[in-house]
Amino acid sequence: MSLTPQWLDELRSRITLSALIGRTVKVTRAGREFKACCPFHNEKTPSFTINDEKGFYHCFGCSAHGDAIRWMTDQRGLSFMDAIKELAAEAGMEVPAADPRAAQRAEKANNLYDVMTAAQDWFVQQLQGVEGAGARAYLQKRGFSAKTIQEFGFGLAPDSRTALKSALLKFGVPMLVEAGLLIAVDDKEPYDRFRGRLMIPIRDPRGRVIAFGGRILGDGEPKYLNSPDTPLFDKGRTLYNLDKCSPASRKTGRVIVVEGYMDVIAIAQAGFADAVAPLGTALTEQQIQMLWRMTEKPLLCFDGDSAGQKAAMRAALRALPLLKPGHSLQFVTLPEGQDPDDLVKKSGPKALAELLDASEPLVERLWRSEVAAGPLDTPEDRAGLKQRLGGHMANIADAEIRRHYADAFRERFDSLFAPKPRAPFQPSAAPRKGKARDWRAPQILPPGAETKSFNAKNSDFLVQGVLGALLRNPALILQHQEALSDFVPPDPNHAKLLGAILDASFAKESLDTEGLITILDEKLYNVAISLLHSNGKVFAFNRGDVGVGSDGLSNASKELGEAIRLMKQRPALEEALERATLRASSEMTDETFAEQQRLRAEKKAFDDRIIAFFRRDADGL
Numbered sequence: 001m002s003l004t005p006q007w008l009d010e011l012r013s014r015i016t017l018s019a020l021i022g023r024t025v026k027v028t029r030a031g032r033e034f035k036a037c038c039p040f041h042n043e044k045t046p047s048f049t050i051n052d053e054k055g056f057y058h059c060f061g062c063s064a065h066g067d068a069i070r071w072m073t074d075q076r077g078l079s080f081m082d083a084i085k086e087l088a089a090e091a092g093m094e095v096p097a098a099d100p101r102a103a104q105r106a107e108k109a110n111n112l113y114d115v116m117t118a119a120q121d122w123f124v125q126q127l128q129g130v131e132g133a134g135a136r137a138y139l140q141k142r143g144f145s146a147k148t149i150q151e152f153g154f155g156l157a158p159d160s161r162t163a164l165k166s167a168l169l170k171f172g173v174p175m176l177v178e179a180g181l182l183i184a185v186d187d188k189e190p191y192d193r194f195r196g197r198l199m200i201p202i203r204d205p206r207g208r209v210i211a212f213g214g215r216i217l218g219d220g221e222p223k224y225l226n227s228p229d230t231p232l233f234d235k236g237r238t239l240y241n242l243d244k245c246s247p248a249s250r251k252t253g254r255v256i257v258v259e260g261y262m263d264v265i266a267i268a269q270a271g272f273a274d275a276v277a278p279l280g281t282a283l284t285e286q287q288i289q290m291l292w293r294m295t296e297k298p299l300l301c302f303d304g305d306s307a308g309q310k311a312a313m314r315a316a317l318r319a320l321p322l323l324k325p326g327h328s329l330q331f332v333t334l335p336e337g338q339d340p341d342d343l344v345k346k347s348g349p350k351a352l353a354e355l356l357d358a359s360e361p362l363v364e365r366l367w368r369s370e371v372a373a374g375p376l377d378t379p380e381d382r383a384g385l386k387q388r389l390g391g392h393m394a395n396i397a398d399a400e401i402r403r404h405y406a407d408a409f410r411e412r413f414d415s416l417f418a419p420k421p422r423a424p425f426q427p428s429a430a431p432r433k434g435k436a437r438d439w440r441a442p443q444i445l446p447p448g449a450e451t452k453s454f455n456a457k458n459s460d461f462l463v464q465g466v467l468g469a470l471l472r473n474p475a476l477i478l479q480h481q482e483a484l485s486d487f488v489p490p491d492p493n494h495a496k497l498l499g500a501i502l503d504a505s506f507a508k509e510s511l512d513t514e515g516l517i518t519i520l521d522e523k524l525y526n527v528a529i530s531l532l533h534s535n536g537k538v539f540a541f542n543r544g545d546v547g548v549g550s551d552g553l554s555n556a557s558k559e560l561g562e563a564i565r566l567m568k569q570r571p572a573l574e575e576a577l578e579r580a581t582l583r584a585s586s587e588m589t590d591e592t593f594a595e596q597q598r599l600r601a602e603k604k605a606f607d608d609r610i611i612a613f614f615r616r617d618a619d620g621l
Helices: 005-014 017-022 068-074 080-091 100-128 130-142 146-151 163-167 173-178 242-252 261-269 285-294 306-322 340-347 349-357 362-371 379-394 399-417 456-472 475-479 492-507 513-518 522-532 555-587 590-619
Strands: 028-030 033-036 048-051 056-059 155-157 197-203 209-216 224-226
Touching: 005 068, 005 080, 017 033, 017 048, 017 056, 017 068, 068 080, 100 130, 100 155, 100 163, 100 173, 100 197, 100 209, 130 155, 130 197, 146 261, 163 173, 197 261, 242 285, 261 340, 285 306, 306 362, 340 349, 362 379, 362 399, 379 399, 399 492, 456 475, 456 492, 456 513, 456 522, 456 555, 475 492, 475 555, 492 522, 513 522, 555 590
Parallel strands: none
Antiparallel strands: 028 033, 033 048, 048 056, 155 197, 197 209, 209 224
């Protein structure tokens, strides 16, 4: 029968493992997992865990491990096909009909496994023989122990075009070519692919050899050479050392991803057995999904050089469309120019452990990368940063995660470019030098009702008008995004609404009113609806575009820009007046009194401008 990996994955996804196991074993919920006393060995304290999300069970007492199919074969005693049929009936799936070609492919695959096993044994023999002296010296120089050499199956491919071909001739040349061990070129005799190289077997999750990696001994290119894709080996769907990493990661709860197999072997010898590596390609979508089946946040520990950091960013960008709640990537930054092997040899395992503990999340790696991408001195530079961050968010498929990324980027942006707070005024104990103010001079008034001719109610009305304009015409958000980014309305609900509006402009450049308000939570939705139905249309910028000027901006946009400037300037002027009033009250000199009076007059003139702005727009109704 043609049971493809895709069909089997679909079958597993339709089975709730805890419910299946719970039919014969008493299970209890423990957080996001379930626990039970292991059915495979006698125990009184539960050490058997079931993870429905990842689709596997594991016993920390006897190391029993498997999925729904394995449960049916190991615990129920069914044959593989009987287990498949019973689970398929429960899941409402039809078992594929028998396919003679599938049987042929399975038989050929079994033969290829035999070829790869024979090749691995032969490579190991060559390393241990007379011709392997140079390779053994290289391994000793790299610091690999005899135990590590044996555990990871190091071998040697002699510098010969026919040595392997002759040794495995019993399998036939076509089979050796299909296994990727020989190269067949038109009009030439097939010859050995690997020559004069230290050989490293690449295994599948079950520990079977499916390919090889070879490091050249001496000069030559390429430095590393992998097997080509074969019926057994797909480099984009394979992770080196997955067979050893899986059981180790279940104990540590982590997976370390490094760039190459030599790094994996080096740090495994230093005590980090939970490491894997891609095979000569950037981390693929399939490999990311494989990593997430072992841990929710694998640690990417790529080389500290420029190439390594670029590879890390490629992995980050590739992961964005795949992100799902709880699943992401963490990034480890190595010292410049060092790889994991260099680090553990120079500074010891503790140094690597400390860097792993200090890993940074995906959102932080994206932010730091874009901030470092160029200067941020001008408004145009900052707009470019926002645009790049918005592009990353647009690639996130999950709406909830995309919203949280928008919040995170906005917080970082505001923190980076927030205006520096001015030091609070500290009254001096001694009066400044200067002519003392005469007691008969006019009284210094605090900024109360008289100085606030444009009162707080009308000020809030201006904020409402601006927010209403952004909601009615979301196209205006991008035009005034920079001006609005550092303004916080006095009303907390208005402040939250403005933040949500700006976040939406980060994530999506094209917005309409309906699309904008539907992404708001219930409380902000009600605030937005209230603003849309308010009398904010007293302003021209809330009555739609009324012509376009020579600069290409609509009159509504220019009117809105003026309103935003007034809205932002008034709190600063009030603050300056209050400081001047406090200074004048404490120091009582002609200079401080004159400064307070000047600011009072300036604020009154400013409020008159706002009132005139109201009247001008109201007259246009």
